[in-house]
Amino acid sequence: DAGVIQSPRHEVTEMGQEVTLRCKPISGHDYLFWYRQTMMRGLELLIYFNNNVPIDDSGMPEDRFSAKMPNASFSTLKIQPSEPRDSAVYFCASSLSGRETQYFGPGTRLLVL
């Protein structure tokens, strides 16, 4: 398997623009997680899905952030409108179940100017 795939790997945008990050989990994995990594706050869980259903979005910072999982092989994290403080590395991870190993993608490095 190719592992968790994220796109784009790098994104530079201007404040106010919409940003969409994409994730393809490992085939057969029922759980999908979105994380954000910053120097100030470290690695934070934003939201996770089980069988395409959002289970816990308590980590989503505000209404500007939204995540969807329309099918088992694709998820998006959208920021609209983006702000400079959203600059971070965003990771997607997937696992077979809640207690199984999470496999992380390479991340998307987002810079909002």
Add this chain to the structure above:
Amino acid sequence: AQSVTQPDIHITVSEGASLELRCNYSYGATPYLFWYVQSPGQGLQLLLKYFSGDTLVQGIKGFEAEFKRSQSSFNLRKPSVHWSDAAEYFCAVDPSGNTGKLIFGQGTTLQVKP
């Protein structure tokens, strides 16, 4: 408050020396415990995990960790460090035990001197 603490932000060791990275957590029950490693520009890779049973856990790349309930600690060790071990190391807990909702420590950056 519930938290995961990695007291050492940065550690430097000589190649061939032993290594111990500290991790403490503050949760009532014994959570599921994990150590991940992140190489520069990469995602995280699981080194090892503890759910129950033997408190000494073996992982990949020669790492091991010991769970000590009395100290609420889960320290990572390696007897002889290689230059390729230079990376950032994260301790994480799943307080619920089965949701996958991980809480990460702030990370420890390991530098290896030749």
